Amino acid sequence: MTAAVREEPFIRFRDVEKSFSTKNGTVTAVERLSLDIAEGEFLAIVGPSGCGKSTLLMALAGLTQPTSGSIDVGDERVDGPMTTAGIVFQSAELLSWRTALENILLQAEIRKLDKNAYRERALQLLADVGLEGFADHYPDELSGGMQQRVALCRALLHEPSMVLMDEPLGALDAITRDQVQLDLQHLWLTVRSTVVLITHSIEEAVFLADRVVVLSPRPASIAADLTIDLPRPRHIADRGSEEFRGHVNAIREEFSRLGVFGDDE
């Protein structure tokens, strides 16, 4: 990635709309949404569950087509699977018949990259997330947090220009979640690729992201767009700070305004 000065932002959503036809008629998941994401930016998208966050991410990954509107990444129009991306799903999606290392190297295998060259990198990534010594373990032998860290390594193996994460920590317990957030920040500070993180945790969004976009309930549209200018690396203890709480409260108020919390008199 050369840091060429671009006229336009790296990722551009233009009037993106996505609707599904169901038995009970058409459901609009995303409504005329436009969004720019700069290169190297860590963007978090938060929104109430079922608001179409994942649909948005899958559309960016090229795994589902928007009903109308367009998405561009760099000079490329998204009209098929974006192979320049690295994706992490909510469940780790490791293949049970492959060891941790083999799961990471799937990325190189499918792309027909030199496996031996990437083996080194895979082992380095594992070490970066504190999993040295677990390369030859099968997923069954790893905890949920470990599995998700392996999935993260897999998503980063080919040095993707953008990393798309769909609630990657949603299934983890609070303590593991903190740890993986730190690992994620550590990795991102070394890689600095563009990240789009979908999450339903406001704290997680504020802790990790440069910018947080708040989506409205379905059909999704942008309700707020906040810059998080906290210095990095951020620490777990920073979450008690006034600034941190301020950002979290601002987003929570936004949710209240949207009527997400139904019975909060």
Place this chain on the structure above:
Amino acid sequence: MTSEQTVTAPSTARPTTTRDGVIQAKLAGAARRWLPSTTLLVLLVGAWQIASSTGLVEEYVLPAPFTIVESMVVDASRYWEASVPTLWAIVLGFVLSVLVAVPIAIGMVYSPLFERVLYPLLVLSQVVPKVAIAPLFIIWFGFGDPPKILMVVLISFFPLVIDAAVGFHAARPESLMLVRSMGASRWQAFWKIRFPWALPSIFAGAKVAITLAVVGAVVAEFVGADRGLGVLITQARGNLDTVTVFAGIGYLSALGLVLFAIIGLLERLLVRGSRSGRSFEAAGGL
């Protein structure tokens, strides 16, 4: 487990006892597992032996177990000679069955139209009683191996098709999305995701199929063939030679067991990553 076995015992006393302890624990485990069923088997065979040898049951109705085993050992070459054509029909038919069933299952997964067209026919082919159409095979193909092999294929391919199709359908959509985002071709998605996902299922089908294959071969030989264990049994039955009938059944069962064990061994070699071990423990007997 294996690492403990491969450790060479040093001269010091403690590790040696640990190693012996491991072996003892394994023996104890095996005893616990096999003792109840073995005891029951020994009791049953013992009762049978007594019933036959004391004349409680006529020897030609139910020969004593020792007489049967004696015949199996003494006349081993005769039984083995009869086993070879049967074994040949089973193995060839089973392999053909796999070669037919797996591609059909793949076709059904990738083409809903193909599935809609073929599925009713598959079910129909199974509800037709095979024993009833066996004589037709002899009219069409004579008394040689082809009708036997055809019968084996017909009887064993159904569980293979069904289980393989279930397996190929089982791949998680997220796994497929993941490799699509890596730019995988259809071919890669199949070999890296769908096929390994389907393997345990295919083996489940293969285990059912191999036992049915034995049945298929014997049914075909009963109806009419020139050689094989089924032929030997039919002829012996005609002569009221129940010892040979029982010994033949013994050989057939042994064939089935060995073939089943081979499939199990292949499964353990090819299906990696424990997928069932933990769930058993997690179930806690539920």
